Amino acid sequence: xxxxxxxxxxxxxxxGDSTNFTCSFPSSNFYALHWYRWETAKSPEALFxxxxxxxxxxxxRISATLNTKxxxxxxxIKGSQPEDSATYLCAFESGSRLTFGEGTQxxxxx
Amino acid sequence: KAGVTQTPRYLIKxxxxxxxxxxxxISGHRSVSWxxxxxxxxxxxxxxxxxxxxxxxxxxxxxxxxxxxxxSRSEMNVSTLELGDSALYLCxxxxxxxxxxxxxxxTRLTVT
Numbered sequence: 232x233x234x235x236x237x238x239x240x241x242x243x244x245x246x247g248d249s250t251n252f253t254c255s256f257p258s259s260n261f262y263a264l265h266w267y268r269w270e271t272a273k274s275p276e277a278l279f280x281x282x283x284x285x286x287x288x289x290x291x292r293i294s295a296t297l298n299t300k301x302x303x304x305x306x307x308i309k310g311s312q313p314e315d316s317a318t319y320l321c322a323f324e325s326g327s328r329l330t331f332g333e334g335t336q337x338x339x340x341x
Numbered sequence: 342k343a344g345v346t347q348t349p350r351y352l353i354k355x356x357x358x359x360x361x362x363x364x365x366x367i368s369g370h371r372s373v374s375w376x377x378x379x380x381x382x383x384x385x386x387x388x389x390x391x392x393x394x395x396x397x398x399x400x401x402x403x404x405x406x407x408x409x410x411x412x413s414r415s416e417m418n419v420s421t422l423e424l425g426d427s428a429l430y431l432c433x434x435x436x437x438x439x440x441x442x443x444x445x446x447x448t449r450l451t452v453t
Binding site: 332334 | 345372374376382383384385386389391396397399431433438440441442443444445446447
């Protein structure tokens with residue numbers, strides 16, 4: 232059974248704060264690491280797919296890094312806004328199968 | 342470009358019945374994956390189909406089955422429903438392995 236862990240489970244920040252979450256995953260049989268944002272009453276939305284050790288990706292105020300040798304990825308949000316409130320999921324891909332973590336629930340207070 | 346669609350959106354069934362859920366992927370996407378989400382659990386992988394072949398299967402009992410048609414549309418079937426099958430069932434499609442997955446809105450199944 233693959234273990235994908237995310238921390239923290241939940242986070243409350245003030246508007247304008249920068250924040251980061253961690254995803255840890257097995258370092259063997261790695262194919263890709265996915266990040267998703269899941270807002271209430273919506274479908275999960277893909278943020279990044281990363282495949283190479285040392286990968287860094289950025290989309291607006293959100294960025295992610297990947298370390299496949301030690302099995303972790305960080306997601307950073309710079310200058311959090313209330314609309315960033317959501318659950319952030321990471322998923323480890325091995326073969327064609329994605330194993331999801333339980334997510335970090337972010338609440339940004341105005 | 343139309344997104345992933347799932348039907349029905351909501352369903353209520355009784356224990357022992359069976360149910361079929363449908364997923365239409367984004368045009369051009371040949372991979373369809375199914376997930377179950379229950380309260381307190383993350384997304385649990387059910388299975389993945391690519392070009393009508395099941396490529397991968399999660400740790401679910403044989404009551405859960407699926408198939409994919411030549412137009413890439415996929416169906417998921419659950420037989421002999423149990424109360425614990427009440428969940429949100431999501432499907433996701435993508436063009437290729439390690440590509441971004443695009444999720445549908447889900448089917449909320451309630452078993453009474």
